[in-house]
Amino acid sequence: MKNLFIKLSLCLVSSSLFLGCTDDFNELNIDPLALDLGKLEESQILQGQAFAQAQYVSVNGLHWRFQITQNLFSDIWCQYFATTHSGFDSDRYVQVGRWADLAWSSFYGEAAPQIKLVEDLTEANGNEVGNAMAKILRVHAYHRITDYWGAVPYSEFGNGELSVPYDSQESIYMDFFTTLDDAVAKLKANQSGSSFTGSDRMLGGDASRWLTFANSLRLRLAMRIKYVDPAKAKIEAEKAISDGVIMSNEDNVFVEVDEVNRNPLETITDWGEFRMSALSESILEGYQDPRLSLYFAPAIDGDSDGDGSPYEGLLNGQPKVALETSQNANHSDLGTQFIDVAKGGINPPIELMNAAEVFFLRAEGALEGWAMGGTAKELYEEGIRASLTQKTSANSVSIEAYINSTATPVAYEPGAQPTSNITVAFSNDAEIQLEQIITQKWIAIYPNGWESWAELRRTGYPRQYTRVQSENPDVAADEIMRRMVYVQSEFDTNGEAVQAAISLMAEGDKNSTKLWWDAK
Numbered sequence: 001m002k003n004l005f006i007k008l009s010l011c012l013v014s015s016s017l018f019l020g021c022t023d024d025f026n027e028l029n030i031d032p033l034a035l036d037l038g039k040l041e042e043s044q045i046l047q048g049q050a051f052a053q054a055q056y057v058s059v060n061g062l063h064w065r066f067q068i069t070q071n072l073f074s075d076i077w078c079q080y081f082a083t084t085h086s087g088f089d090s091d092r093y094v095q096v097g098r099w100a101d102l103a104w105s106s107f108y109g110e111a112a113p114q115i116k117l118v119e120d121l122t123e124a125n126g127n128e129v130g131n132a133m134a135k136i137l138r139v140h141a142y143h144r145i146t147d148y149w150g151a152v153p154y155s156e157f158g159n160g161e162l163s164v165p166y167d168s169q170e171s172i173y174m175d176f177f178t179t180l181d182d183a184v185a186k187l188k189a190n191q192s193g194s195s196f197t198g199s200d201r202m203l204g205g206d207a208s209r210w211l212t213f214a215n216s217l218r219l220r221l222a223m224r225i226k227y228v229d230p231a232k233a234k235i236e237a238e239k240a241i242s243d244g245v246i247m248s249n250e251d252n253v254f255v256e257v258d259e260v261n262r263n264p265l266e267t268i269t270d271w272g273e274f275r276m277s278a279l280s281e282s283i284l285e286g287y288q289d290p291r292l293s294l295y296f297a298p299a300i301d302g303d304s305d306g307d308g309s310p311y312e313g314l315l316n317g318q319p320k321v322a323l324e325t326s327q328n329a330n331h332s333d334l335g336t337q338f339i340d341v342a343k344g345g346i347n348p349p350i351e352l353m354n355a356a357e358v359f360f361l362r363a364e365g366a367l368e369g370w371a372m373g374g375t376a377k378e379l380y381e382e383g384i385r386a387s388l389t390q391k392t393s394a395n396s397v398s399i400e401a402y403i404n405s406t407a408t409p410v411a412y413e414p415g416a417q418p419t420s421n422i423t424v425a426f427s428n429d430a431e432i433q434l435e436q437i438i439t440q441k442w443i444a445i446y447p448n449g450w451e452s453w454a455e456l457r458r459t460g461y462p463r464q465y466t467r468v469q470s471e472n473p474d475v476a477a478d479e480i481m482r483r484m485v486y487v488q489s490e491f492d493t494n495g496e497a498v499q500a501a502i503s504l505m506a507e508g509d510k511n512s513t514k515l516w517w518d519a520k
Contacts, residue, residue: 044130047121048199051134054114055201055255058141059350060106066264069103071274072096074148075449077481078442078456079279079464082314084331086323088273091316093472093481095511101487107145108153115141116158122195129207130195132183136214137202139176139183140352143221146172147454148484150515151501153494163494166501169516173225177236180218184243187211201256202352213253216245216353219361220451224458226368228519237365241373246358249390254349265338265447266347275331278412278465279419281313283439286409287424290392290402295446296332304330305413313412317467317477338447354390356444357451359383363437367430377426380437384424387444412465419463435461457482457518474512482514 060066072090075081083091090096115138122131146152146169154167155175167175187207197205203213222236246252257263276296284292298310305312314331339345362372363379372379381403388399404425409418420435427433438461442452456464457480467477475481486509490498507513 044125044127044196045198047118047130048196050114051118051130051137051196052199052201054111054118054137054141056257056261057106058111058115058137058144059255059352060103061255061257061261061264061350063262063264063267065102065106067268067271068099069106070450071264071268072099073103073449073484074453075447076274076316078449078452079277079316079462080447080449080452081274081280082277082316082318082331083274084314084318084323084327085273086320089471091318092467093317093470093475093477093511095472095481095485097488100484101489103148103484104487105489107141108157111141112157127195128186129190129193129205129210132186132190132207132214133195133200133205133210135179135183136210136217139179139221140217142172143176143217143224144450147224147450147515149486150483150513151504153497163497165497168504170228173221173517176221177218177232180214184211184214187214188243202253209251212244212246212251213353215240215243216253216358219245219358219365220353223361223364224454225517226364227458228517230368234365234368234370237361238371241362241365241371245362246353246355249355249386252354252390253352255352256349257347259347263338263347263350265334266340266345269334269339269345272328272333275328275333276311276313278313278315278416279462281309281311281332281412282409282418282465283443283462285309285311285412286418287402287405287407289443290388290394290398291443291446294335294337294391296335299330299332300328301330307411307414315412315465315468317469319469322468334447351445351448354386354445356383356387356390357441359386360437360441360444364434367433367437376433376437380426380433380440383437383444384440387440391444419465434459435463438462453481456480457515459520472511474510479512481511482518483511485509485511 060069071081072083072088076083076091090099115134119131119134119138122134142154146154150169151166152172153164154172156165187210191208191211193207194205195207203209219237219240222233222240226233280296284295292311296311299312302310312331314327318327333339336344337346337348341347359379360383362374363376363383365372366374366376366379374382384403385399388394388402394402402424406423406425408421408423411417422432422436422439427436438455438459441455442462445451464480470477486498486502502509505513
C-alpha cells in the first residue's frame with residue numbers, strides 16, 4: 001500500500017475511463033487527466049465526476065478488470081458459468097496470483113481513493129446528501145472486498161503512511177452499520193434533497209432513493225452475519241425494515257453504462273472463454289424457468305447430449321486436456337442481452353440490487369421469527385413475482401403457476417443426477433425453505449456472482465456439482481472455495497500488516513479458511 005494509494009489527488013489521474021459520455025452525462029464529459037485536488041475542492045461538478053467514476057470502477061466496470069476480478073473467480077465458484085479456456089485454472093480452484101493482484105489493485109488503486117476523496121470533500125464542504133451517498137457507496141464497495149478476503153485495509157486507508165493496517169472483518173462489518181446509521185440520519189433530514197444529480201450513475205442524486213438503498217444494503221449485511229452474531233443481525237434487519245427497503249422493481253439499483261463505459265459482459269462474451277454451467281442448466285431447465293432463454297442462448301450445436309434441450313451446461317472444473325478441444329459450440333453462451341451490441345446485445349446497466357433479492361432476504365429473516373412485514377412464504381413468493389416481472393414478460397397466470405410448481409432440478413445430461421430435489425412450491429420444512437429461498441435468490445440476482453458466491457459460502461446453497469478436478473491442495477473438488485488468499489503485492493509492500501492479519505487466522509492464509517461470518 002504505497003503512497004500512490006494514499007495521495008488522493010492521484011486517484012483521477014490514474015484512470016482514463018471517463019473520456020467521453022452520453023447525453024445523460026454531459027456534465028462528466030471532462031478529461032480526468034486535467035483534474036487536480038484544488039479544482040475538486042472548488043467544483044461540485046468535478047466531485048460528481050469522481051463519484052460517478054467511483055461507482056463504475058467499484059464494480060469493476062472495465063472489461064478486463066471485471067474478468068480477472070469477478071468472472072474468473074466468483075462467477076465460476078458460484079457455478080453460474082464454467083470456463084472453456086484451457087489456460088484458465090480458476091475453475092479448478094486455482095487462485096491465479098496475477099489475476100488476484102490485479103483485482104486487489106483495481107480496488108485499492110482506483111475505487112477506494114475516489115470514494116475517500118468524495119467522502120472527505122463532501123464532509124468538508126457541508127454537503128450532507130453527497131456525503132451520505134459517498135458513505136453508502138463506501139459500505140457497498142468495501143463489503144464486496146472484505147467478503148472476498150476477510151481482514152483488509154479499511155479504517156486507516158489513506159493514513160499517509162507506507163504501511164496500512166488491516167481491520168478484522170468483524171470490526172469492518174460493525175463499522176458498516178455505524179456508517180449506515182450516519183448516512184441514513186443525514187438522508188432522513190434531507191429526504192427531498194439531492195446531490196450530484198448530473199453525475200450519479202446509480203440513483204440520479206435522489207436522497208430518498210439513496211435512503212431506500214441504504215436500508216436495503218443494511219438488510220443484506222444483517223443477513224450475512226446471521227450465523228455468527230444472530231442478535232446483532234436481528235437488530236439491524238428489523239431496523240432496515242422499519243426505515244423502508246426496496247419494495248418494487250422501480251427502486252432497483254443499477255450502475256448506468258454508456259457507449260464508453262460499458263457493461264463488461266458485453267465485451268468479454270466476445271472472447272468466448274466461458275459458457276453456461278451444468279448447475280445453471282439443471283436448475284433453470286428443471287424448473288422450466290422462463291428466465292432460461294433470457295440468461296442463456298441455445299448451444300450452436302443444439303441438443304448435443306440428447307436430453308431434449310438445446311440449452312447445454314458444462315460441468316465445472318474441466319481438466320486442461322478436455323478444454324484443448326473447444327467446448328463453445330456445444331455449450332450455451334449468455335443470452336442476447338449480454339452479448340456484443342454489434343451482434344444484437346443491449347449493453348444493459350450493471351445491477352447492484354433488486355426487489356427480488358430484498359424479498360428473499362426478508363423471507364429468510366421471517367424464518368428466524370424476525371419482524372419482516374410478512375411470513376416467509378408470502379415474502380418468498382413475492383420475491384419470485386418481483387423477479388419474473390422484472391426479467392420476463394410472463395403474465396400473472398404463468399407466474400402463479402411457476403410459484404406453485406412441483407418441478408425439481410434435472411440432470412444436466414443423461415446419466416447424471418441433479419444436486420437437489422427441491423421444488424419451487426414452498427416447503428413446510430424450515431431447512432428446505434432456506435434452500436428454496438437461496439436458490440431462487442441465486443436465479444433472481446444473476447449474473448451477480450460476487451453476491452451469489454458469498455451467499456453460497458454463508459448457507460451452502462444452491463447445492464453445487466462436484467467439480468471434475470481441483471488443483472488446490474486445500475480445497476477438494478466437492479468443497480467450496482471459502483476466500484481469496486492475500487496477494488503478493490501486499491507481501492512486497494505492506495508485509496508487516498498482512499502478516500499481522502494472517503497471524504489472527506487459526507487455519508492460516510488459505511482458500512479453505514472460513515471468513516468471520518461464514519459460521520453456519
